[in-house]
Each structure stands twice: as C-alpha cells, then as structure tokens.
Amino acid sequence: MTTPDNGSGQGSAAAAAPGETHSPRFASIGSQYYAILVSLLTAFYLISNIAATKQMSFNLCFTDWVVDGGVFLFPLTYLLGGIITEIYGFRAAFRAVLIGFAAMVVGAVVFGLVTASPPVGDAHNQEAFEVLFGWDGVYVRILIASLMAFVAGQLMNAYIISWIKTRFGESNLWARLMSSTVFGQIVDTFIFGLIAFTTFPLFLNVLPGVDLFPLMGWGEFWNYFIFGVIYKCLIEWVLLPITYAVVGMLKRREPSYRRAA
Structure with a gap:
C-alpha cells in the first residue's frame, strides 16, 4: 500500500509484492503547466536539431571528445x-x-x-544554404536521424518512468529519472550518431539526387557516443535538485494530481 507522498515524489511507499502493482497518480493534461512543458520541449528540440549541424571537439582530461551543437540544450529535453x-x-x-x-x-x-x-543576387549564400538545409544536405540527414532517435529515446524514457512508478509507487523519484535517462540516452545517442554522422546511411546514394557523405569516422562515432551518454546523464544528475523542485511544485499545484491521491 502506498502512503501519501509529500508532493515532491519523495513520500514513503512500500514496494509492491511480487506480481503486485500500484495505481500511480497522474494529472490530466488540460492545464497551462502541461502546455508550457510541451512548448519548452518542442522549442529545445527544434533549436538543438539546427545546432546539431555543427560538430565540435573539446579537449577534456587530455582527450579530444567529439560533440555536436545540440549538446547545450538537448539534454534538457529528457x-x-x-x-x-x-x-x-x-x-x-x-x-x-x-x-x-x-x-x-x-x-x-x-x-x-x-x-x-x-535567391536574390550572389549565389554563394544559396550554395551554403543548400549544403545545410537542402533535401540532400546536412540538415535533412540530421532531421531524419533526430526524428528516429528522439521518438525511440523519449518513448524509452517515458516507458521506464511509468513502469517504475506503477511498480513502486511515488517513492524513489531519483531512481526513475536516472534509470530512464541512462537507457533513453543510450538509445537516442546511438541511433542519432549512427544515421547522422557515419557511413551507415550511404547506401541511399543510389537514389537520384542523393549525395550523402560521412561526417565522422567510426572512431569519432564511438567517441561521440560514449561522451554523449556520459555527459547527458551527468547533466540530469546535476539538475536533479531543480527537477525535484519542479516536480514537487507541479504535484502541489495540479488539482487533478491532488484529487488522484
């Protein structure tokens, strides 16, 4: 049986017996808070995908780590x-x-x-624009990779949180958030990097008008994958106190969540 939580996901709750599940509390989506969260998620996702057209390298602990421009905002989508x-x-x-x-x-x-x-005037800017945003350009490749990775990773993230909450109730919010982030980011980073940057999708060059080229070697890809997962999980961990505060505020202010208690 689940004891009432303190509004922040930290209330005491007994783990379910084998085969038993809790009836988790959820709020209805007809509120301004849900709309704000979805708007932020969508905005961060859009900005990150445009920024991801640039690959960068940082030296950390005497090692060059490969990242893309989405590294600044994309972790916040999770x-x-x-x-x-x-x-x-x-x-x-x-x-x-x-x-x-x-x-x-x-x-x-x-x-x-x-x-x-x-275009108006010089075609130089048009050529640069086509490289980034043309249908056979970098952006479209990143778009396809991002759509596949985002859906797979976010659904993995959501499923794990929902499953753990159903199994164990309101307690241990940190465990739900961290475990879902680890698995979601592994799926997301692998799919995105594989399709967006490696030689994997080059078989599509047989199609008319398609001229893809690798943006990373395989060594750079694994560097990108390992650093990306570790970095994004660390961001989640560092921001955990803020996440707890936001979750606690929403659980107190969402009338439908309180009624579900």
Missing part, C-alpha cells in the same frame, strides 16, 4: 520528458513527443521551400 511522464503519464508524454515530431517535420518543409526558392 529532463522535460521525465517531468511530463512523472506528472501526466506515458500517454501525455507520447503526445508531447508527437508534437515535437510534427514541429520538426513542419520545419523541414519550410526549410525545403526556402532552399528551393530563387
């Missing part, structure tokens, strides 16, 4: 995804992922239309 799942449940998180997915598709269509439109 923090937001975790908060959404914890408060509103798996279905609400799935809806948020679909909204982010749709926003990226709309962005790709707009960039494609802008690229195809005739």
Whole structure:
C-alpha cells in the first residue's frame, strides 16, 4: 500500500509484492503547466536539431571528445520528458513527443521551400544554404536521424518512468529519472550518431539526387557516443535538485494530481 507522498515524489511507499502493482497518480493534461512543458520541449528540440549541424571537439582530461551543437540544450529535453511522464503519464508524454515530431517535420518543409526558392543576387549564400538545409544536405540527414532517435529515446524514457512508478509507487523519484535517462540516452545517442554522422546511411546514394557523405569516422562515432551518454546523464544528475523542485511544485499545484491521491 502506498502512503501519501509529500508532493515532491519523495513520500514513503512500500514496494509492491511480487506480481503486485500500484495505481500511480497522474494529472490530466488540460492545464497551462502541461502546455508550457510541451512548448519548452518542442522549442529545445527544434533549436538543438539546427545546432546539431555543427560538430565540435573539446579537449577534456587530455582527450579530444567529439560533440555536436545540440549538446547545450538537448539534454534538457529528457529532463522535460521525465517531468511530463512523472506528472501526466506515458500517454501525455507520447503526445508531447508527437508534437515535437510534427514541429520538426513542419520545419523541414519550410526549410525545403526556402532552399528551393530563387535567391536574390550572389549565389554563394544559396550554395551554403543548400549544403545545410537542402533535401540532400546536412540538415535533412540530421532531421531524419533526430526524428528516429528522439521518438525511440523519449518513448524509452517515458516507458521506464511509468513502469517504475506503477511498480513502486511515488517513492524513489531519483531512481526513475536516472534509470530512464541512462537507457533513453543510450538509445537516442546511438541511433542519432549512427544515421547522422557515419557511413551507415550511404547506401541511399543510389537514389537520384542523393549525395550523402560521412561526417565522422567510426572512431569519432564511438567517441561521440560514449561522451554523449556520459555527459547527458551527468547533466540530469546535476539538475536533479531543480527537477525535484519542479516536480514537487507541479504535484502541489495540479488539482487533478491532488484529487488522484
């Protein structure tokens, strides 16, 4: 039996007996808080994908680590995804992922239309724009990789949080957030890096008008994958006190969450 929680996910709760599950509390999505969280998730996702067109290298502990421009904001999408799942449940998180997915598709269509439109004056800027945002350019490749990775990683993240909460109740929020982040980021970083940067998708060059090229060697890819997972998980850990505060505030302020107690 689950004891009432203190509003921050840290209330005492007994683990379910073998085969037993708790009835987890979730709020309804018809509130301004859900809309704000989804808006932030979508905005961070869009910005990160545009920034990811640039690869960077940092020297840390006498080793050069390869990252992309999404390294600054993208980890926060998992923090937001975790908060959404914890408060509103798996279905609400799935809806948020679909909204982010749709926003990226709309962005790709707009960039494609802008690229195809005739430029004014010098064609030099047009050529540079086509390299980044053309249908066979870097952005579209990153878009496809990101859509696949984002959906797979975020759904993994949401499923683990929802499953652990159903199994163990309101207690141990930190365990839900950290375990879901580790598995979600492994899936996300691997799929994204494999498709966006390596030779893996070059078989598509047989299609007319497609001219893909590798952006990383395999050594750089594994460097990117290992550092990316560790870095993103560390960000989640460092921001855990903020996550606890936000979750606690939402559990206190969401009337439908309190009524579910």
